[in-house]
Amino acid sequence: MSTERTEIDKLGEFGLIEHLTENFETHNASTILSIGDDAAVIDHFGKQTVITTDLLIEGVHFDLMYTPLKHLGYKAVVVNLSDIYAMNATPTQITMSIAFSNRFSLEALEEFYEGVNIACEKYDVDLIGGDTSTSQKGFIISVTAIGEIAPDKYIKRSTAESGDLICVSGDLGAAFLGLTLMEREKQIFVENPQIQPNLENEDYIVGRLLKPEARKDIIEILENQNILPTSMMDISDGLSSELLHLCKQSNLGCRIYEEKIPIHDASRAAAFKFGLDPTVCALNGGEDYELLFTMKQSDYDKITLQEEISVIGYICDKEEGAKLITKGKNLFDITAQGWNAFGK
Amino acid sequence: MSTERTEIDKLGEFGLIEHLTENFETHNASTILSIGDDAAVIDHFGKQTVITTDLLIEGVHFDLMYTPLKHLGYKAVVVNLSDIYAMNATPTQITMSIAFSNRFSLEALEEFYEGVNIACEKYDVDLIGGDTSTSQKGFIISVTAIGEIAPDKYIKRSTAESGDLICVSGDLGAAFLGLTLMEREKQIFVENPQIQPNLENEDYIVGRLLKPEARKDIIEILENQNILPTSMMDISDGLSSELLHLCKQSNLGCRIYEEKIPIHDASRAAAFKFGLDPTVCALNGGEDYELLFTMKQSDYDKITLQEEISVIGYICDKEEGAKLITKGKNLFDITAQGWNAFGK
Numbered sequence: 001m002s003t004e005r006t007e008i009d010k011l012g013e014f015g016l017i018e019h020l021t022e023n024f025e026t027h028n029a030s031t032i033l034s035i036g037d038d039a040a041v042i043d044h045f046g047k048q049t050v051i052t053t054d055l056l057i058e059g060v061h062f063d064l065m066y067t068p069l070k071h072l073g074y075k076a077v078v079v080n081l082s083d084i085y086a087m088n089a090t091p092t093q094i095t096m097s098i099a100f101s102n103r104f105s106l107e108a109l110e111e112f113y114e115g116v117n118i119a120c121e122k123y124d125v126d127l128i129g130g131d132t133s134t135s136q137k138g139f140i141i142s143v144t145a146i147g148e149i150a151p152d153k154y155i156k157r158s159t160a161e162s163g164d165l166i167c168v169s170g171d172l173g174a175a176f177l178g179l180t181l182m183e184r185e186k187q188i189f190v191e192n193p194q195i196q197p198n199l200e201n202e203d204y205i206v207g208r209l210l211k212p213e214a215r216k217d218i219i220e221i222l223e224n225q226n227i228l229p230t231s232m233m234d235i236s237d238g239l240s241s242e243l244l245h246l247c248k249q250s251n252l253g254c255r256i257y258e259e260k261i262p263i264h265d266a267s268r269a270a271a272f273k274f275g276l277d278p279t280v281c282a283l284n285g286g287e288d289y290e291l292l293f294t295m296k297q298s299d300y301d302k303i304t305l306q307e308e309i310s311v312i313g314y315i316c317d318k319e320e321g322a323k324l325i326t327k328g329k330n331l332f333d334i335t336a337q338g339w340n341a342f343g344k
Numbered sequence: 345m346s347t348e349r350t351e352i353d354k355l356g357e358f359g360l361i362e363h364l365t366e367n368f369e370t371h372n373a374s375t376i377l378s379i380g381d382d383a384a385v386i387d388h389f390g391k392q393t394v395i396t397t398d399l400l401i402e403g404v405h406f407d408l409m410y411t412p413l414k415h416l417g418y419k420a421v422v423v424n425l426s427d428i429y430a431m432n433a434t435p436t437q438i439t440m441s442i443a444f445s446n447r448f449s450l451e452a453l454e455e456f457y458e459g460v461n462i463a464c465e466k467y468d469v470d471l472i473g474g475d476t477s478t479s480q481k482g483f484i485i486s487v488t489a490i491g492e493i494a495p496d497k498y499i500k501r502s503t504a505e506s507g508d509l510i511c512v513s514g515d516l517g518a519a520f521l522g523l524t525l526m527e528r529e530k531q532i533f534v535e536n537p538q539i540q541p542n543l544e545n546e547d548y549i550v551g552r553l554l555k556p557e558a559r560k561d562i563i564e565i566l567e568n569q570n571i572l573p574t575s576m577m578d579i580s581d582g583l584s585s586e587l588l589h590l591c592k593q594s595n596l597g598c599r600i601y602e603e604k605i606p607i608h609d610a611s612r613a614a615a616f617k618f619g620l621d622p623t624v625c626a627l628n629g630g631e632d633y634e635l636l637f638t639m640k641q642s643d644y645d646k647i648t649l650q651e652e653i654s655v656i657g658y659i660c661d662k663e664e665g666a667k668l669i670t671k672g673k674n675l676f677d678i679t680a681q682g683w684n685a686f687g688k
Contacts, residue, residue, distance in 0.1 A: 032392060033498065036593070038430035038577050039396035039491070041498050048376060049393050052383035053473055053488055055441040059480040086382040095488065097399040129397055136403040142486035144397055144439065147383070154377065154385050233382050249380070 006106035016132050019106075020113040026126040028092045030148065033128075040128035042093060047148040052083040058138035066182045066197075069108055071210045072141075073115025079236065080145035081123050082214040082289045086234035088155040088222075089147035091214075093128045094120070097142040099135035123216065155293070158249035160231035164294035164315040166254060167229075169218045169308055171262040172239055173278060176285020177270040178202070178209030184274075204266035212289045218308060219291075225302040229293035240283045241336040242292050244322055253320040256313030256334070259327050283324070284337040350450035360476050363450075364457040370470040372436045374492065377472075384472035386437060391492040396427040402482035409533075410526045410541075413452055415554045416485075417459025423580065424489035425467050426558040426633040430578035432499040432566075433491035435558075437472045438464070441486040443479035467560065499637070502593035504575040508638040508659040510598060511573075513562045513652055515606040516583055517622060520629020521614040522546070522553030528618075548610035556633045562652060563635075569646040573637035584627040585680040586636050588666055597664040600657030600678070602671050627668070628681040 008016060021035055033041035042049070056076055058064060064072075077094060084091040096116060100109070109132075120127055125145070185197040199206055215234075222229065231250060235242050239261070247254050263278050271278040294315055295303075303309045313325075322334040355363055365379055377385035386393065400420055402408060408416075421438060428435040440460060444453065453476075464471055469489070529541040543550055559578075566573065575594060579586050583605070591598050607622050615622040638659055639647075647653045657669075666678040 032496075033500065037500050037502075038427040039394045039433070039489075041431070041493070042393040042395060043495065044393065046390065049386040049388065049490075050383045051386060051437075051439065051473065051488070051490065053439040053441055053475070053486065055443055055475060055477060055484065055486045057443050057477060057479050057484065060443070060478050083382040087385070089383070093395075095395065095397040097397055097486065099399055099401050099404070099484075129395065131397070131399060133399060133401060134404050135401050137481045140399065140401065140443075140484055142397065142399045142441065144395070144488040145383075146393075146395065149385070151387060152376075156377065156381050158381075 004107050008104070008106050008109070020109060021127060024117055024120065024127050027124045028126050030092050031126045031128055034126060035129055040093070040095070042128070042146060044092070044148040046151070048151050048154065050084055050087050050089040050147040050149055050154060051144065052080055053142070053144040054080050056141040056143070058140065063186070064139065065186055067210060069111040070115035073112040074119045074211055076141045076143050077116055077119035077123070077125070078212055078214045079289060080143045081125065082234045082236070084145050084147035085214050085216055085219050086232055086291060087147070087149065088153060088219060088229070088232060089149035091123060091125045091145050091147040093126045093146040095129040095144045096127060097130040097132070099133045099140040101135050101137055104139065123214065155229050155232040157231055157233045157246050160246060160250035160252055160294040160315050162252055162315055162317055163297060164230050165297055165300060165311050166243070166256060166292070166294055166313045166315060167303070167309050167311050168235065168239065168262060168292050169215045169290045170288070171264040171267065172235065172288050172290060173271070173281035173285045174205045174208035174264055174267045175212065175287040176281050177267050177274070178205035178207070179287070180274055180276070181205060181270065182209065202270065204264060205270050209287065212287065214289060215291045221306060221309070227295055227299045227302055229295050232291060232293035235288050235290045235292050237286045238284045238337070239292065240334050243334055244336050246292065246294070247322050250315070251318055253316045253318050254313055254322045254334075255316055255325055257325050260310060260312040262310040283334070348451050352448070352450050352453070355450070364453060365471060368461055368464060368471050371468045372470050374436050375470040375472055378470060379473055384437070384439070386472070386490060388436070388492040390495070392495050392498065394428055394431045394433040394491040394493055394498060395488065396424055397486070397488040398424050400485040400487070402484065407530070408483065409530055411554060413455040414459035417456040418463045419554070419556060420485045420487050421460055421463035421467070421469070422556055422558045423633060424487045425469065426578045426580070428489050428491035429558050429560055429563050430576055430635060431491070431493065432497060432563060432573070432576060433493035435467060435469045435489055435491040437470045437490040439473040439488045440471060441474040441476070443477045443484040445479050445481055448483065467558065499573050499576040501575055501577045501590050504590060504594035504596055504638040504659045506596055506659055506661055507641060508574050509641055509644060509655050510587070510600060510657045510659060511637050511639060511647070511653050511655050512579065512583065512606060513559050513635045514632070515608040515611065516579065516632050516634060517615070517625035517629045518549045518552035518608055518611045519556065519631035520625050521611050521618070521620070522549035522551070523631070524618055524620070525549060525614065526553065546610075546614065548608060549614050553631065556631065558633060559635045565650055565653070571639055571643045571646055573639050576635060576637035579632050579634045579636050581630045582628045582681070583636065584678050587678055588680050590636065590638070591662070591666050594659070595662055597660045597662050598657055598666045599660055599669055601669050604654060604656040606654040627678070
């Protein structure tokens with residue numbers, strides 16, 4: 001990060017937005033009118049528009065003590081794109097508004113917008129609006145992501161059917177373990193600022209926390225393999241919580257197998273080090289931004305060679321409940337212990 | 345307001361959003377999928393999508409000491425719809441996210457959402473998404489408004505032409521005078537809580553501050569009279585500031601006549617009482633949410649009978665600058681002293 005410090009009130013609101021977004025290029029023909037007017041204009045040319053929004057608050061959703069602003073800008077975009085992909089749609093535009101206290105310099109905001117720009121470039125989305133203002137305390141981020149989908153091809157959470165296979169992308173629990181590590185190192189640092197954080201060999205779990213990716217590749221695989229999931233959502237609050245949403249909205253139950261839940265070796269090692277059960281981390285840890293979807297059993301052969309997709313169980317009738325089958329063949333009720341913003 | 349107090353963590357995040365939005369009805373065929381999934385889905389059936397967003401922060405954009413939560417919910421919607429109308433578009437959907445500290449009860453949030461619902465009903469827009477979370481301090485509101493417009497019929501700020509007439513809707517300066525009054529009464533109350541606020545005969549300016557309206561009616565008048573403005577924007581930061589934006593983006597200058605600036609009698613009386621110049625209040629006061637637009641001189645006859653539209657001047661070449669012609673025929677440069685979120 002730059003060590004210069006320029007006070008923001010030199011630029012004024014309009015100068016600031018112009019300055020922060022001057023390197024942004026548009027990638028989509030659907031972006032008809034971008035930043036600079038009362039509103040932006042989009043034309044998805046006959047496709048349907050998919051829209052999602054998130055509000056991220058310092059001290060609630062992120063901790064700037066261990067979150068570099070560039071990563072934060074990247075992540076703020078990605079977590080919203082993840083919701084667009086979870087509808088089986090293609091993200092095309094975002095709006096980004098921020099509010100910040102006077103402890104933030106222009107250079108700090110530039111770092112943040114650099115991360116935003118990198119995410120926009122990587123995922124081919126256009127920044128088309130938003131504003132900046134002051135806050136009384138902390139950094140506040142509001143992102144709205146917009147995408148497109150052929151009419152009525154979006155995939156909901158409520159349309160799973162009994163007998164469908166339950167699949168997840170990638171691996172689970174790593175972001176939670178990255179958070180556990182960062183919180184532990186923060187505590188050590190707060191108690192003794194001489195001790196430097198020890199993040200050796202923890203690249204994977206730290207990376208999953210600080211720089212998550214949206215699973216555009218999975219949406220592409222599903223399309224290429226001609227698989228239309230029967231239901232889909234992204235995993236932001238932990239597998240347990242999301243499975244319960246999917247079952248509730250589809251009015252069904254599920255069985256998942258502990259041994260089938262994908263957990264990275266680095267996550268297992270970290271869980272072991274912290275004295276945590278890796279399965280519990282995968283079930284209840286949040287912020288993985290993997291995709292959870294169901295598909296017909298007849299599609300199973302199409303994904304057997306896909307390393308990034310794991311079949312973890314199946315959908316059953318509501319009366320059978322939502323249960324985990326452990327390695328020891330015991331049955332446990334799945335309960336939502338996901339990251340609850342209102343929890344204790 | 346209700347005097348009950350229910351703590352919010354009884355409901356959890358999903359229960360809270362379900363509870364707060366259970367009375368909301370959808371009004372638009374374009375709302376394909378609403379609250380409850382990863383994202384909402386809209387189909388504007390061949391029309392273009394117009395989108396705008398705002399972040400409103402307690403202590404920066406509003407003061408809960410004199411802003412009832414129901415009014416705040418209403419206003420948070422309306423100020424975003426105003427941006428949609430300013431594009432000549434019709435608002436169709438909004439997303440609304442809020443964050444709040446633990447001093448807010450469920451009943452307080454219900455008040456807020458009641459105001460949101462009243463605005464949605466009045467302007468026929470659908471609440472289709474958003475989330476709720478905690479904040480470390482204060483109340484934070486993020487709104488995104490979505491609208492539709494026939495392809496390429498939107499009106500920008502940058503397309504005024506030399507010789508065009510400059511028009512404004514309604515009257516200006518009232519919201520600023522309402523704010524001045526409320527701030528003054530707040531100061532008196534803080535110094536001596538025994539003294540009740542004196543708002544007698546100030547309904548108009550207080551109403552303009554606390555419950556502004558978006559000028560849907562003006563858009564309808566323009567359409568009915570077959571007037572296509574050459575440029576348009578809403579007045580949120582004060583007439584001076586907005587005129588300078590419009591001139592800068594159109595690469596032109598302007599002349600406006602002090603005597604033509606519409607100011608309500610109640611605003612003149614309040615300005616007199618506070619020792620302020622009503623013209624300065626109209627030029628620099630913000631939050632009027634009136635429309636500023638330019639039109640061809642040939643359209644003049646079509647609006648002479650419209651009491652809600654005032655012609656205040658004309659567009660000229662850039663070299664002639666942006667100037668106010670006073671009642672005494674003096675020329676002054678128009679300078680931006682609008683509400684600047686980064687000002688001192």
